[in-house]
Amino acid sequence: MRDVAQLARVSAMTVSRVLKDDPGVSGATRKRVLTAVKELGYRRNETARSLRLGGSGMIGLVVTNLANPFYxxxxxGVQEVAAEQGMRVLLSNTAEQTDRERDLVEDLASHRVEGMIVVPAGSRQEHLAQTMTSMPMVLAARPPAGIDTDCVLVDDFDGAxxxxxxxxxDGHRDLGFLGNPPALYTGAERFRGFWAAHEELGLEPDEHRVRRGLVDIATAEAAAKDVLGGPSxxxxxxxxxxxxxxxAVRAVRRLGLQTALAGFxxxxxxxxxGLPLTIVSYDADEIGRQATRLLIDRIKNGTENQQPTRRVVVPTTVIRYGAL
Known part of the structure; x- marks a missing residue:
């Protein structure tokens, strides 16, 4: 800023006033300062400025799989609410690895984010407790275990x-189940909902048609082919x-079947x-919006925010496509 002031033949304070759009600066002086800014390639250090004003103006977002459109x-949704509050978002991906999650959270904390939204990689989160002593944290999509903090969830059980x-x-009695790892909250809750629907009719799913622990499209396709290729x-x-x-859609197509599918x-x-398809839909953006609102509320109130931890559940809707 001193370099800009020297080139423009003004004080550093005048440079600051120009960059803040102070209407009290004359047009000629403003033009001279902005010309010097452009010539020198000057950029204001927003992080340092925010820290002087009491915060970095940044929040961290840690997700498990950026290849999944859900995230x-x-x-x-996170960015929408953060922008409304004049805050920026730093995004990181853990690839479902707890050790990587620990490292990324520590790295974000070292960059002075004011709070974090985390989609947990594992079933427990005690390793996040230390970071939570210095900043608020909200979990998304999976509930806290081993720590006490706000969270935003999908209605996984009722949707499934x-x-x-x-x-x-629709008359189907021979249903198969293709699930993500049972250690994940979503995997466990959605399996529980699948089982409960059977129990309500006095039925019991056939364990031979259940495949769990699937992590991507390829493993799901292989599991679907295995289940659909059997004698029953x-x-x-x-x-x-x-x-x-x-x-599952790929498997059904490649096997030339018209198997009905339902999925989250x-x-x-x-x-x-063109397949009979039942989808459990929900607003993934709203999960991000709700989590950010909870986080910013904690940031603004700081240590004075003594209200109990909160749990927000985003509802689901069932949509039906194709010939049923």
């Missing part, structure tokens, strides 16, 4: 129960997330596949 939608109930109401193939499959549903998370082109 990009969640991130857009309702979609499975739709398949059963199910007439319908329930899938616990959009990538697993897409793997809507995805592009689901409505034009």
């Amino acid at each position: 990009s939608r969640l991130a857009l 129960r309702e979609a499975t109930a739709q398949l059963l109401a 193939a199910p007439t319908a499959l329930f899938c616990t997330n959009n990538r697993i549903t897409q793997g 998370d809507n995805f592009e082109l689901a409505d034009v596949l």
Whole structure:
């Protein structure tokens, strides 16, 4: 700033007033300062400025899999609310690795973010407790275990129960299940909803048609082919997330079947596949928005915010595509 002031033949204070759009600076002086700024390539250090004003103006967002469209939608929701509050978002991806999550959280803390939203990689989060002593943290999509903090969840159980109930109401009695790892909250809750829909009709799923621990489209496709290629193939499959549903769609197409599918998370082109498809939909952006509102509330109130931890649950809606 001193260099700009020297080139423009003004004081550093005048440079500061120009950069703040102070209407009291004359047009000629403003033009001279801005010309010097452009010539020198000067950029104000926003991080240092924010720290002087009492905070970095940044929040951290840690997700598990950026390849999954769910997390990009969640991130857009976070960014929307953060921008409304004049804050920026630093985004990191853990690839579902707890050790990497620990390192990324510590790195974000060292960059002086004012708080964090984390989609946990593991089933427990005691390793986040130390960071929470210096800043607020909100969990998204998975509830806290081993720590006490705000969280925003999807109604996983009821969504899975309702979609499975739709398949059963259509007359399907031989249902298969393709699920993500059971250690994950979403995997456990969606399996519980699948099972509950059967129990409500006095039925019990066949464990031979259940495949859990699937992590991507390829493993889901292989599992679907395995289940559908057996002697007692199910007439319908329930899938616990959009990538697993897409793997199942590939398997059904390649086997030349018309197996009915139900799955969590809507995805592009689901409505034009021509397959009987039941989707548990919800607003992933809203998860990000709600988590950011909770976080900013904690940031603004600081140590004075003594209210109990909060849990927000985003509702689901069942959508049906294709010939059912």
